[in-house]
Amino acid sequence: MSNATSRVGFVERIAAITLTTAFCSIIFFVNGAMLFTLRNKGVFRETARYILLFNLLLVDTLQLSISQLMFCLSAFRFTLSYPVCLLLCLLASLLTKMSPVLLVAMSLERYVAVCHPLRHASVTTVRDMAVFVCTLWSFCLSIFFSYVAVIIVARSAAADKDSPTKARNTLLLHLFQLSLCLLVGFVERIVTITLTTFSYSIIFFVNGAMLFTLRSKGVFRETARYILLFNLLLVDTLQLSVSQLMYCLSASHFTLSYPVCGFLCLFASLLTRMSPVLLVAMSLERYVAVCHPLRHASVTTVGNTAVVVYALWSFCFFTVLIQAFLFIYHYPFDQLESLQMRQLCSYNTLLLVSAGQIHHTVSTFFVFISAGLSIIFSYVGVIIVARSMATNKDTPIKARNTLLLHLFQLGLCLLSVLYITLLSKIATFFEWLVFMRLQCFLFICFILLPRGLGSLVYGLRDQSLRVLFLYHLCCHVELSVAPD
Template sequence: MQNLTELSGNETSNNSLSGIIKVCVVISCFCVFLCSIGVMLHIFASHRQFMDTSRYILFAYMLINDTLQLLSSVLLFLFVMGGVKLALVYCIPLLIISTATFQNTPLILATMSLERYVAIVYPLQCPVAWRSDRIWIIILSLWLISCIFPIIEHSIMENDPAVNIISTPVICHTKLVNSSQIQTLFKAARSILFFAVVAVIILFTYVRILLETRKLRQDTASVSKAMHTVLLHGFQLLLCMLAFTIPITETLIVLHSNWRTEDVAYFNYFCFVLIPRFLSPVIYGFRDQSLRGYIRKNFSAALIK
């Protein structure tokens, strides 16, 4: 009996230590991300020329979307890790924001690909919708598409008479709140739809961009840079798309390994939710020659102070 008690105590201690490490890693990464985003948004706000270009407007929009996504998902992560329970009236809006901003990321990537395609293939005949003063119409459309799916998902949830949405506290996790069979089918159909549409757009535009780049620029360095950028974009998109398969991968890993369910969930969250957002400043910010110069100036000024 004493050995069993000691074993249980050690297991509880290990679980607590593991939870603390997970929280510290997530918060540390989130703080680094916020610093990078803060610098870039400050550059956009301070230099008007960036906001006169559709590509940079979409980039700024993606940074804001990723910030909202990480803020909501990290809050939900901390609530679950700390065992904090919320009433559904507070939990559902958080889940809707987290899901909508998560779905928005691949849509923004597809839109940025289309913007590059239009800029390269039709440099002198840019459609009106893609001009910097009209790009907000496309941005609002993306928000509408991203928000309508999670709202529908939560509106079709089965009502439990024992649960009061205002007063009954629950663990704010999508698996617990959206657990009905019809919601599961709806999420699966939504994921397949997003994956198919975005994958087709990305593949088509990137191939066309590479072909046009090879035709218009014989400069080997420019072609090489474009190919490296495409590879990085593809890697980020792959991570985003793999997040749609999280329920499947969680089940397979638990069945065929000794990993605990919570460890698999954390691994998937870190790899497929956090990392793609952390890559955004690197792919679109630090690799951009114009932005890189301003970023260096800002960091140099901060170090001097």
């Protein structure tokens, strides 16, 4: 009975080994044909994706061979010496770690090819790929040798084997952590970009519905307060888009050329100055409506409002032109090897000269201080008129609340100006991952949300706009809105 059982067990082992060896031979032949194909043509040997694919298939083929060898030895119950077994296990561990890091490299190569096609050829050269692959192998080999050293010490220690065993377990934990670290940075950027883009899309849709509402009726296109509100929301929407674009470029570590970066920064500077001066115009319009009601109709005509809007755009454009001239005149372009920036695009990168920094700081705070004083002046005038009126105090009270809203919006605009300065201070206190999360949070709170607050507040607060705004916001689904 025992002989029969042993013969059955032997036959089962032979069948299992034969079956796995047959599969291994087929897969080995397929992989070998693919490896030969990848080395047969020069175009494959000189293209980054095929170089990485060759290394991945080579690792898979070696891992396949070692796994099949260890399976056969286990099935035959063939024992090995400790050095040979240790060598096979650690070599299998080395190959196991090479597969995921090569997959990461291939994924990043495809990401660069699709998202940054103009830079793909310069980044994925044969030399760069060779250096990158050698770095990956060196990285895994360093972990391999560290693990070997710990195992040897653990075997040779006569007493106190707990320390080497704990060190070995710690190294295994480091292997797992390091494999995750290869993906953490990339995943962190994707998550922050996705979160900010989702918030941007919602706010952009709300602003778009409000802008469409303000252009859908003739009464809105011919009333001074709605013309100014349209320009304010248009500026907020443009600034929202430019800020989101620059945030995505920064989070992706994508560098621009100096002309493109300068254009984006100057355009953002123009929009930053437009918001407070438009708030001043809207505050003065409310001041005239309450304090000088008999002259309001003759002062706030469509023609006069258009002249004011053009004058405000011209004033802000002129200040930006001065800033552009100072940048072009003082920046040391002759010391640059090329116009491609090596740092990320931001004001801090461009405003290296003292004249540009002084002009930017002085002009920005002059606009905000003047805007604050103008809104406070309008608020005081409305309060005085409200106290002196015996009847019909609803209009001054509404105008007072509107001016308080303008003052609050001005404060939010000032926060967006201080956003970059605040980030530069925070970066010195926190590590990179924490800084990325704080940057995402501050960007949503200081840049995105204030740009969508105006549309919601004005759209829901103004009785003339409310029903039509909700109608467009809900994609032409009629809603019943209770009047105040």
